[in-house]
Structure formats: structure tokens, C-alpha cells
Amino acid sequence: MLRHESQAKAALQRGDLPAAIVAAKAVVAADPEQPTGYFLLGMIAAEAGHIGKAIPLIEEAVARGPQAEHLAQLAKLRIMTRRDGLAGEAARAALALSPDDALTLDTIGCVLARLGDHQASIAPFTSAVAAQPGNLEFRYNLAAALGFVGQVDQARMHYEAILADNPGHARAHYALAILSRQTAQTHHVPRLEQALSRAARPEDALRIRYALAKEMEDIGDGGGAFAHLSAANAAHKARIGYDFAQDAALFDAIETLFSGHPTRRARGAGNDDPAPIFVLGMPRTGTTLVDRILSSHPDVEAAGELQAMPLAVKQLAGTASRVVIDAETIAASGAIDPTALGDAYLARAEHHRTNKRPRFTDKLPANFLYVGHIAQALPHARIVCLRRHPMDVIWSNYKNLFASQSAYYAYSYDIMDIARYFARFDRLMALWDRLWPGRVLQLSYEALVADQEGQTRRLLEHCRLSWDEACLSFHENKAAVATPSAAQVRRPLNADAVGKWRTYETGLAPARAWLEAHGIPID
Numbered sequence: 001m002l003r004h005e006s007q008a009k010a011a012l013q014r015g016d017l018p019a020a021i022v023a024a025k026a027v028v029a030a031d032p033e034q035p036t037g038y039f040l041l042g043m044i045a046a047e048a049g050h051i052g053k054a055i056p057l058i059e060e061a062v063a064r065g066p067q068a069e070h071l072a073q074l075a076k077l078r079i080m081t082r083r084d085g086l087a088g089e090a091a092r093a094a095l096a097l098s099p100d101d102a103l104t105l106d107t108i109g110c111v112l113a114r115l116g117d118h119q120a121s122i123a124p125f126t127s128a129v130a131a132q133p134g135n136l137e138f139r140y141n142l143a144a145a146l147g148f149v150g151q152v153d154q155a156r157m158h159y160e161a162i163l164a165d166n167p168g169h170a171r172a173h174y175a176l177a178i179l180s181r182q183t184a185q186t187h188h189v190p191r192l193e194q195a196l197s198r199a200a201r202p203e204d205a206l207r208i209r210y211a212l213a214k215e216m217e218d219i220g221d222g223g224g225a226f227a228h229l230s231a232a233n234a235a236h237k238a239r240i241g242y243d244f245a246q247d248a249a250l251f252d253a254i255e256t257l258f259s260g261h262p263t264r265r266a267r268g269a270g271n272d273d274p275a276p277i278f279v280l281g282m283p284r285t286g287t288t289l290v291d292r293i294l295s296s297h298p299d300v301e302a303a304g305e306l307q308a309m310p311l312a313v314k315q316l317a318g319t320a321s322r323v324v325i326d327a328e329t330i331a332a333s334g335a336i337d338p339t340a341l342g343d344a345y346l347a348r349a350e351h352h353r354t355n356k357r358p359r360f361t362d363k364l365p366a367n368f369l370y371v372g373h374i375a376q377a378l379p380h381a382r383i384v385c386l387r388r389h390p391m392d393v394i395w396s397n398y399k400n401l402f403a404s405q406s407a408y409y410a411y412s413y414d415i416m417d418i419a420r421y422f423a424r425f426d427r428l429m430a431l432w433d434r435l436w437p438g439r440v441l442q443l444s445y446e447a448l449v450a451d452q453e454g455q456t457r458r459l460l461e462h463c464r465l466s467w468d469e470a471c472l473s474f475h476e477n478k479a480a481v482a483t484p485s486a487a488q489v490r491r492p493l494n495a496d497a498v499g500k501w502r503t504y505e506t507g508l509a510p511a512r513a514w515l516e517a518h519g520i521p522i523d
Contacts, residue, residue: 282397
């Protein structure tokens, strides 16, 4: 059996999957009660991209005697298939077995991080780095987790260690740039320029240019920042082949569904659980800030940017497309029973609630696309939409590197696409307000900055929460932050970001002219 096991592992490592299957089946045949053969067959299926076949095979292995490596890989596959609760169970069971294998430890940490439990991910990431100090990916994962929980100096130390070993590590360059505000005395612009000159891959150049733009803006070089962003975004938009018509089709489908079928809006009671508070809006409009304010309240926990509503809609719509949201799925969602949708959402969200406070926030900005579904499925949930000056929205979306392969943010690499997207967002929010008057609190970022206590009281009243002074000290909140606003929300509220677009007024002039021509006032 050992010979066949070695043959299967060697064949899998060199990519010879047919040979690996033959050897793994021989392992199973030699002793069907041992887990190894099933685990190998599962890993071979996963390598072939057959995740649905891989999971039951690895479950068979675990059933024959749980091992940390097997549980960790099972957790990884479950998280890939959006089975968050089961993934968390497997990851924590693996950790409880006290593994010492670096890959297993890193895998556990990655699953916990994907679940939003960044604090818990630090222990396995730390052990993985201790076991393999030279593995830069393991060290990067640890650094990212440390940054998310506010251990900035420790995160910086690990990022610098990565760059000492690999000066071209683009993800570390970008992570270090956004970790904290740079100054004229402490910045990395010369090092970044050198790294850019050596960047061989487009994805590396993208991240390094974004890092340069961030640091140049911090030290007052607006022209340099805009130039790097223009080059990076133009190249990336061309590479992904984005056309605004893709997003326009989504907005059209949503408007058609909800404005064209008024009788449907009254059908179905929905789930009456009052626990969820949805914080949504365009990205970079203050959603993280409001999430921190709310989760500073003793009755509220921050569950993170949940995919729970998009996935629940996709699941119940039953469409065959491989994307979470498209026009077909939106149209099919009209037949979903609101109560079933509310139940499905809450079941998915439950896996991300750790301290079981009575209320929780879901801070996925793109949930503004699902306000109609939320209003029907969760009639007692509270909804807060952040609003910000249109030009500051355009600039902050243009300058922040979101998940570069995510369709949610494909509009953000061109100022005119962002302007068009903002206009459709604005129109959709007006539709929600007509259909469900008063259901969504439209909260101005600028008003919150100007009158923190008054707007915080308004926010808490809308969310049906009692007044609590802790909400004014949101920057003391110790919870992890895994968004580009991590450094900002650990400082007291300030007006630094208000009107920032005016520094780049010339470059943004075409977007301004377009918005004004379409009836969106700027001044």
C-alpha cells in the first residue's frame, strides 16, 4: 500500500492525473478502511477541477479517522463551494488536532480568514511561518491578518521581510502602501519606482502602480498619483474587456423586475427576524465607518461583507449561469418566495456570527442591488445607504484597487464608467425610495463628518438601537477590518477625505461634465 501511496503522490505532483488515479485506487483496494486512498482520490478530483466529486471523497477519508491535513483540505473545498458553516467546522476540527505541517496550518488560516475570523487565523498562520520561515506566501497571509486586526507594526515587519527576500513581490508592496498613511519622511516611492521598472507581469505592474499612487497622494504629489492610476487602470480595463453595457443590463433587469410587477411586492410575509442591519452603497462612501459605529454598540456585531443575500438569491433563482448575478438570475428571482429567501439569507449569515449579539451588520456595499429582495424577504431588517459627494465617489473608486478579478468592481477602472455607474446607482436608490418610502436611511458621509453625534443618533434611531456613547468612539473598536478603510477607521472622525476630488479636478473634468449633463448636481 505504501508503494501505491508514494506513486499516487508523485503522479499528482507532476500532474499525471490518470496515473495518480490508478495508484490511489490501488491504495483503497489494499485496505478500504484506511483514509489515505480516499483522500488522494479527492485531491486528484480537486486538481482536475471536479470539486463536487472531491468533497464526498475527502469526507469518506475523514469518516475513517480524522486527520488534520484531510480536515483542512475539506474545509478549503467547502469554502470554495460557499458551504461556510461546514467549512468553519472542518477548519476548527483540524486546528484542534494540533497539526505541525505548515501547509495544513496555512490552509486552516486561509479558511478562517475567508470566514472573516481574522483574529483566529493569526495562530495557524504564525505556526505555519514558524515551520517554514522561507515560504513568502505563508508570511504574506500572516502579515495581512495582522494588518486586519490592527497589529500594524507586526504586519509591516513581515511585509518588509518578504520584500527583503523578493524585492518584486507586488502584493507586499501594495499592502505596505495601504497599511498606513505615508509621509514625506517615511515613504517607499523610490523603491516602488524601481520595482515597477522590473515588473514583468501585468498584475504586478497594476499593484505597484496603485501603491505608487497611494504613496504619492499621501505625500502631496497629486499629478504623479493620477498618472500612475491612469496607466494602471487603462491597461487593466483593456485586459478584462469590460464594457459598461454589462452593468447596465443588471440595472435594467432590476428596474424591470421591481417597477414592472407592483402586485408581486405584496406577496409573501418574509422572515420577521429583526437582527440584520444592512449597510450598503457605492464602495468607498463610508460603509466601513458606519459599520464600525454600529458594531461599537453593545447589541451589535459586525458580520462582515457577506455574500449571503447574493448567494441566497442565486440559489433560489435556480439559474444555471456560473456568475452570482446576471440579468437571467434577476428575472428568475421574481418567482422566489420572500419567506424562503429570508430563511436562506439568515442561515448563511449565521455562520459569520461569532459573539451572538442580538443584532448584526452585513456590510456588503453591493447589496444596494438587492434592496428590493431585502425589503420583501426581511421586512424588519434595517437598511442604511451611505451617500457621498458624487465626485469624491468617482475619485475614491478610481484610486482604490478592489478585487481585481471581481465583476462587482469592473466599472472602477475608468472615470467615465464610474460616473455612469454612479448615475444608475442613484437612479436605483430613488426607485427603492419610491417603492418603500422611509425603509432605507440615506446617510450622508459629509453630514456625518460635520455632525458626528447628531447623525449617529439619527443612525441608531433608524436601526432601532438605544443611544450608546461607545458609538462615538468607533476608532477604539478592536474588531478586525478587512477593507481599504482599515487605517482610516482606527482614527477619530475627521474631514480629511471630504472634497479630496478637487485636487484632481482637471483629470476628473469629463466625469463632472457628464454627471451635470445628466442632471446630477456637483456644486
